Amino acid sequence: MRLKILLPLAALVAALIVAGCGGASDETGDSGASSGSSSSSGSKTTLSLVAYSTPEVVYDEVIPGFQKTPDGKGVGFKTSYGASGDQSRAVEAGLKADVVAFSLAPDVDRLVKAGLVDSTWADTPTKGMVSDSVVALVVRKGNPKHITGWDDLLKPGVEVVTPNPFSSGAAKWNLLGAYQHGGLDYVRELITKHVKVQPKSGREALQTFTGGEGDVLISYENEALTAQKKGQAVDYVIPPDTFKIENPIAVTKDGGAAAKAFVAYALSKAGQENFADWGYRPVDQSVLQANASKFPTPKKLVTIDDVGGWDKVNDELFDPEKGSIAKIEDDAGVSTAK
Amino acid sequence: MSAAPATAGRLRRRPRAARSTSGSGALGLGVATLWLSIIVLLPLAAVVAKSLDGGTGAFWDAVSSRQAVAALRFTVLISLAVAAINAVMGTVIAWVLVRDEFPGKRVINALIDLPFALPTIVAGITLLALYGPTSPVGINLAFKQSAVALALLFVTLPFVARAVQPVLIELDREMEQAAASLGASPVTIFRRIILPSLGPAILSGAALAFARAVGEFGSVVLISGNKPFDTQVSSVFIFKQIESDNTSGAAAVAVVLLAVSLLVLIGLRFVERWAVRHDR
Amino acid sequence: MIVSRRGTLGLRVIALGYLAVLLLIPVGVVLYRTLEPGLGEVWRSITTPAAVHAFWLTIELAAIAVPLTTAFGILTALVLVRGRVRGKRVIEAFIDLPFAVSPVVIGLALVLLYGRQGWFGPWLADHGIQIIFSVPGMVLATIFVCVPFVVREVAPVLREIGDEQEQAAATLGASRWQTFWRITMPAIRWGVAYGVVLSTARAIGEFGAVSVVSGKIAGETITLPLLVENRFNNFDLAGAYAASGLLAVIALGTLLAMTLLQRKGDSAT
Numbered sequence: 001m002r003l004k005i006l007l008p009l010a011a012l013v014a015a016l017i018v019a020g021c022g023g024a025s026d027e028t029g030d031s032g033a034s035s036g037s038s039s040s041s042g043s044k045t046t047l048s049l050v051a052y053s054t055p056e057v058v059y060d061e062v063i064p065g066f067q068k069t070p071d072g073k074g075v076g077f078k079t080s081y082g083a084s085g086d087q088s089r090a091v092e093a094g095l096k097a098d099v100v101a102f103s104l105a106p107d108v109d110r111l112v113k114a115g116l117v118d119s120t121w122a123d124t125p126t127k128g129m130v131s132d133s134v135v136a137l138v139v140r141k142g143n144p145k146h147i148t149g150w151d152d153l154l155k156p157g158v159e160v161v162t163p164n165p166f167s168s169g170a171a172k173w174n175l176l177g178a179y180q181h182g183g184l185d186y187v188r189e190l191i192t193k194h195v196k197v198q199p200k201s202g203r204e205a206l207q208t209f210t211g212g213e214g215d216v217l218i219s220y221e222n223e224a225l226t227a228q229k230k231g232q233a234v235d236y237v238i239p240p241d242t243f244k245i246e247n248p249i250a251v252t253k254d255g256g257a258a259a260k261a262f263v264a265y266a267l268s269k270a271g272q273e274n275f276a277d278w279g280y281r282p283v284d285q286s287v288l289q290a291n292a293s294k295f296p297t298p299k300k301l302v303t304i305d306d307v308g309g310w311d312k313v314n315d316e317l318f319d320p321e322k323g324s325i326a327k328i329e330d331d332a333g334v335s336t337a338k
Numbered sequence: 339m340s341a342a343p344a345t346a347g348r349l350r351r352r353p354r355a356a357r358s359t360s361g362s363g364a365l366g367l368g369v370a371t372l373w374l375s376i377i378v379l380l381p382l383a384a385v386v387a388k389s390l391d392g393g394t395g396a397f398w399d400a401v402s403s404r405q406a407v408a409a410l411r412f413t414v415l416i417s418l419a420v421a422a423i424n425a426v427m428g429t430v431i432a433w434v435l436v437r438d439e440f441p442g443k444r445v446i447n448a449l450i451d452l453p454f455a456l457p458t459i460v461a462g463i464t465l466l467a468l469y470g471p472t473s474p475v476g477i478n479l480a481f482k483q484s485a486v487a488l489a490l491l492f493v494t495l496p497f498v499a500r501a502v503q504p505v506l507i508e509l510d511r512e513m514e515q516a517a518a519s520l521g522a523s524p525v526t527i528f529r530r531i532i533l534p535s536l537g538p539a540i541l542s543g544a545a546l547a548f549a550r551a552v553g554e555f556g557s558v559v560l561i562s563g564n565k566p567f568d569t570q571v572s573s574v575f576i577f578k579q580i581e582s583d584n585t586s587g588a589a590a591v592a593v594v595l596l597a598v599s600l601l602v603l604i605g606l607r608f609v610e611r612w613a614v615r616h617d618r
Numbered sequence: 619m620i621v622s623r624r625g626t627l628g629l630r631v632i633a634l635g636y637l638a639v640l641l642l643i644p645v646g647v648v649l650y651r652t653l654e655p656g657l658g659e660v661w662r663s664i665t666t667p668a669a670v671h672a673f674w675l676t677i678e679l680a681a682i683a684v685p686l687t688t689a690f691g692i693l694t695a696l697v698l699v700r701g702r703v704r705g706k707r708v709i710e711a712f713i714d715l716p717f718a719v720s721p722v723v724i725g726l727a728l729v730l731l732y733g734r735q736g737w738f739g740p741w742l743a744d745h746g747i748q749i750i751f752s753v754p755g756m757v758l759a760t761i762f763v764c765v766p767f768v769v770r771e772v773a774p775v776l777r778e779i780g781d782e783q784e785q786a787a788a789t790l791g792a793s794r795w796q797t798f799w800r801i802t803m804p805a806i807r808w809g810v811a812y813g814v815v816l817s818t819a820r821a822i823g824e825f826g827a828v829s830v831v832s833g834k835i836a837g838e839t840i841t842l843p844l845l846v847e848n849r850f851n852n853f854d855l856a857g858a859y860a861a862s863g864l865l866a867v868i869a870l871g872t873l874l875a876m877t878l879l880q881r882k883g884d885s886a887t
Contacts, residue, residue: 255613
């Protein structure tokens with residue numbers, strides 16, 4: 001009897017001991033990002049980077065690049081990638097992070113509220129951003145439905161795929177693109193008549209689209225470029241008027257000199273070129289100019305500041321109870337509810 | 339009930355004696371309670387506490403919003419339907435696996451548990467590829483309510499079959515053969531002799547299937563399209579609330595969902611015991 | 619046979635048809651897509667450092683969670699069946715409840731308890747103990763989803779065999795432990811085995827709950843199912859299928875173990 005209780009308890013204790021050693025492993029990430037050993041060995045530093053999922057391919061190049069610089073020599077990396085909102089909440093709940101990189105500024109502001117990031121994080125020459133993009137319309141290869149702009153999405157029979165902005169904060173960019181074109185009326189008609197499915201996230205939306213559903217996918221330019229680079233059969237159109245996507249990067253209060261150096265590297269020419277390679281518009285103007293052919297300037301580019309800033313937008317449009325878009329979603333349900 | 343192995347079945351049945359014998363006693367009860375509390379009750383208590391963060395008024399607001407109610411209703415109804423379908427089909431499958439012989443039976447028997455072990459995300463992607471827009475067999479159910487049913491049927495497939503199988507194995511054939519020799523039709527034999535014995539097992543498996551279906555997330559989220567008021571299940575709705583930083587609202591809906599599941603589970607247990615008592 | 623020849627055939631067709639649509643074809647597709655790039659490519663995919671680490675982490679989680687769940691499951695079953703407890707049905711329903719809890723909610727619950735702002739958060743931080751976003755948290759999530767299995771397999775058996783033999787042993791002077799180990803355990807052996815196999819299958823395949831509490835730290839807290847998701851997200855479909863193929867192999871291995879054990883059980887009589 002005693003043994004029966006002791007055995008599981010012993011197992012539990014053993015498990016906690018094993019786990020308490022940090023579960024640290026010296027293995028490297030899948031894509032070859034070299035990471036040094038964990039911080040328990042000698043005087044090496046380890047930086048924890050918590051980022052949203054799409055720029056994993058970029059940081060897989062930025063990190064080794066940084067490690068070749070004098071600031072980055074001997075710096076080990078622990079990386080974590082996932083949906084922007086999930087990652088932000090994870091850091092808020094205790095996930096260790098020295099550098100955070102998310103899809104939109106509110107995910108960093110959440111950490112400011114939690115006391116983990118300084119409120120002055122955006123007081124930089126690039127306003128705290130590390131990369132930009134624009135809302136784009138992804139279509140089937142060859143653009144069979146001849147989509148050229150937002151109005152084409154409202155043509156009869158056109159089916160639009162866009163992730164739900166309430167299950168994915170990063171999906172708010174997409175609807176802001178629609179909103180800047182035709183206001184709430186446009187958004188209402190789009191959601192009510194043309195959006196048939198509401199994937200949980202941007203990547204799932206892309207998978208749903210490449211899985212054969214819909215005619216147009218509202219997405220980011222960098223998503224489309226990365227998808228093409230990875231062999232997906234898609235084309236994309238940048239509408240004449242669209243919305244500017246800005247992705248923030250910040251050092252947490254825990255982050256030290258190495259973290260700041262890493263962010264500086266990501267903002268340097270070398271780092272920014274990595275971003276450009278994968279379809280992200282660099283915030284560094286000279287690198288952007290050098291890649292001008294890849295990143296055409298739309299005739300009209302609206303930014304989050306133009307529409308009043310995130311606080312206003314989140315309150316008026318995306319509040320799950322009082323926001324206008326929430327109401328549109330609710331009303332749309334009335335017409336389709338069985 | 340689930341797989342009671344053949345050896346145990348061969349031992350003669352005894353009436354249930356509620357006497358404390360090996361292994362239990364105050365210490366055992368204490369340890370078991372502690373274990374259940376830490377692992378199950380504590381996390382659930384945290385969720386309940388969170389749901390009441392804004393008071394009962396906020397709780398009620400969160401669970402009575404139109405989307406929440408629609409998601410809840412859809413989830414419960416489709417889970418009941420799936421449990422019912424798998425109750426019937428699971429029994430048929432168990433019957434065929436136990437009473438029938440055909441080549442490949444052993445392989446199929448082993449594969450039945452596979453939905454259990456495959457990560458739900460693989461199930462979701464595969465079902466979307468097979469029965470979605472690019473379906474090689476021309477069936478496109480994606481983003482309809484039937485797609486949700488399909489995904490749920492897949493992940494709950496093993497429960498009833500595995501619950502019925504062992505009982506079927508141990509079933510005493512004498513009564514059936516006696517009834518047959520007296521001229522009873524197969525349907526009558528099944529209804530009056532076999533079904534009462536299988537009843538508790540079927541209900542038990544169906545209860546588990548229902549419970550699993552109600553909470554399912556990974557396999558459903560891709561193929562359902564998550565259309566509010568249409569194909570959105572409660573677990574996705576809860577996720578949306580969390581994403582919108584409305585954690586207490588999410589917890590509230592979760593609590594209601596759990597309460598409903600608990601009621602169904604307790605109810606089914608009562609029916610089980612009633613059936614057992616009547617039978618023996 | 620009480621069913622006619624036609625009836626038997628009919629039932630077989632229905633059962634196999636249902637299984638084909640719902641199980642065999644999808645599993646076949648997964649297999650096909652896994653092996654499509656060729657065995658060499660598959661091998662390369664599952665031997666990357668990340669995949670190897672994910673594999674061992676998954677095994678580690680199962681190796682911790684399953685024995686714990688089994689031991690406490692047997693104990694709980696004994697208490698429920700042999701002990702004097704009020705409200706057994708309610709307790710049994712609570713044991714089944716983990717099935718019904720959505721993975722999203724499990725993750726939420728564990729964060730509410732052990733996260734930075736959770737019930738035990740400050741205490742854990744003060745003592746430098748990391749539960750969430752580390753292996754212990756993932757173990758807790760895995761155990762949570764495995765709780766019902768062993769209990770559900772063992773309890774019915776305990777009920778079936780009755781406690782006569784155990785009582786006899788007690789009157790003959792056997793200690794509780796002796797009675798358990800020598801009389802009860804052999805009788806419930808196969809129920810335990812089946813519960814272990816099911817728990818293992820569930821533990822290695824668990825995605826949702828572990829996903830929330832893992833923190834997805836590359837090389838540290840990424841399990842095989844999380845690796846599958848990661849690869850899907852990075853358009854590495856072949857790699858994703860390879861990893862899930864590996865999971866299916868582990869699952870089939872455990873299933874084979876169960877089938878073998880069941881056969882042993884049949885022939886042991």
